[in-house]
Amino acid sequence: MNRLSSIRTKLLLSFFIFILLFNGIVIVVYASSNKLSTEYHESFERFLLYNQLSQSASDLYEHTRAYLNERSDEQLQAYFNNRMDMITMLNQLKAEQGGEAFQLDSYIQLINTHIQNSEIAVGFVLRDNVEGYTSFLQNLQNTANFIQADTLNLIDIRLTDYQTLYQEMEDRNKTYVNFTVSLIATTVSLGALIALWVAEGINKPLKRLSIVAKEVSKGNFSGPPVDIKTNDELKLLGDSFNLMRNDLTIYIEELKEKAEMERLLSELEFRHLQNQMNPHFLFNTLNTVSKMAYLENADTTSGLIDSVSALLRYNLSHSKTDRAVALSEEVAVVESYFHIQQTRFQDRISFRLVQDEQQLDVLVPRLILQPLVENACIHGVEFLEEGGEIELRIYREQDQIICDVLDNGVGMTKEKIRQVMDQLVTDKVADGHSTQIGIANVRKRLSLFFQEDHLLSIHSDEGEGTLVRVRLPLTNKR
Structure with missing residues (x-):
């Protein structure tokens, strides 16, 4: 310069x-x-x-x-x-x-x-x-x-x-x-x-700066930068003003993202406080435990109770909803959920986990996998008489960790996918299930956590099952 x-x-x-x-x-x-x-x-x-x-x-x-x-x-x-x-x-x-x-x-x-x-x-x-x-x-x-x-x-x-x-x-x-x-x-x-x-050399740049400053005072941070042709203090003032306006724009965006994150976390915490465990889900699980205690030996009953306790403990930790956890913890919760539902539905629904254990140390927001698996169970395969399948795959693809939740259920139309992604449909409490966290909530929290968009996607056709894919950048490792 x-x-x-x-x-x-x-x-x-x-x-x-x-x-x-x-x-x-x-x-x-x-x-x-x-x-x-x-x-x-x-x-x-x-x-x-x-x-x-x-x-x-x-x-x-x-x-x-x-x-x-x-x-x-x-x-x-x-x-x-x-x-x-x-x-x-x-x-x-x-x-x-x-x-x-x-x-x-x-x-x-x-x-x-x-x-x-x-x-x-x-x-x-x-x-x-x-x-x-x-x-x-x-x-x-x-x-x-x-x-x-x-x-x-x-x-x-x-x-x-x-x-x-x-x-x-x-x-x-x-x-x-x-x-x-x-x-x-x-x-x-x-x-x-x-x-x-x-x-004129002094007044013209100052007039331009005053016009843009009035716009900024009204909250309008858009528009082209102030271009001052002179090579003196006024040019330095104009460049500093442009830099200040850009910094303010970035700061306001960060405040909005922070406010959105706090809103989502507050909503998540409220739902945990209000209804951490669906009463029907707890009733059905306890009823299953009771029957198993009658029909089976104590080892099976003990395993089921451990899974319920692990899932209940993870969901009830509402005071730490804003804390990042390792992907391995999310997988452990899904395994507990798989065990409970496998016990409940027997041969009607099969659950499978395929994972690369070397990729489980990446840090992620809490409750991003179990809600996706639960949605696949509720909306995908629960209404099938038999042959329902849910699979969680975790693998690495270049500089990302891919988490795929697949089911062979009823599938979704393009319009339904759009509504689910934009949270245009209201999540209803489903009998026999644990959470009320929607896919749109997970997508927003992922975007705010990693500061990237398009980390969650849905691929589905009506009657041909659904694939929910989560891409985790390798930027946050323990």
Whole structure:
């Protein structure tokens, strides 16, 4: 079975995916916005650099002219500082020119020329060459004017590009607004869909469980099992519920079987307490004993009395009707019954026992064979004038012990067999017999004792005798 994924894991995973998607979109938006802002900042910085270069070129001319006029160290130092600032800005311009090299080459060359003219003019001053520094001072003024004109021209070109950039920024700003609104709507919709999906995944199995639970509360344990497709705690809950319902069904069936067993045992005990020995049977037996005491010697009478005592003692043990006994004890009771009836009917009915003594240690419910033999005697052969036969056969067949009670009596129809098996006919007290336990009672007690059905069967045709067969599973041995 696959490892269960918890509902908590699903929620965390859904939340993580949602946050990851949201943050990814925010990062993309931020990167695009940051790129546009960087372009804007670079353009603005370029404007400032052009303006500073133009101003620095004018300052360099002024400082050079002031030094030529005053020739002081302070003016010379101011010149050198202005020159170094201008060289620094020129290097910055060279580093940032990028794809604009063609437009800036002449501008950079002009600035270099301006710086060189200032250096030559200062050099002529240091050598007191008036004609030389006067000429280069004029050139310095001209290059300063050219630089200002080129600066304005470059700024104008950059402003044209900046206007395009500004329009692009405006368009992107509108796009960002629309995107933000769409993102909020998408986020809310996606969150709602995830919430509905998770809620449906929890609610649907719980609803199914609640419906089946209501049926169970009404006592209806049938129906298909609850099938939950999810692989989380709800599936475990559904499987546990199905197992609980199956266990309850089995438990209720066991209670019903136990109640049926107790009912049958109570009925058997009541009949034993009410009428353990039929008065006519006891009268006829005692009358036979009396006559035998007159006609025969004491040994025969003693044997008959022993058989009656054994049968009477077994039947009167009503306080142990729920106790299992060995099959050999049941056979001993049948032998006592055979002896009594053989003595009573003489040659009219013959009794025969064929048994495999190795199979007599299996445990069985009390009173399962003697009632079957008695029924064969009462309903099968008792009304025959002569030639009645009853036989008990005990043998093994594979994993079962077979007990057959056969008679050559009047037999039964299929309808009568069905009535006897289903206890649709009422057992009547028969004169001269000992018990009132029906075949249906024996069949039910066998089924409850061994927890199997179809252990007793009847095979008969009208006028051709009857075979009652009991199958004893080899599951309960001493």
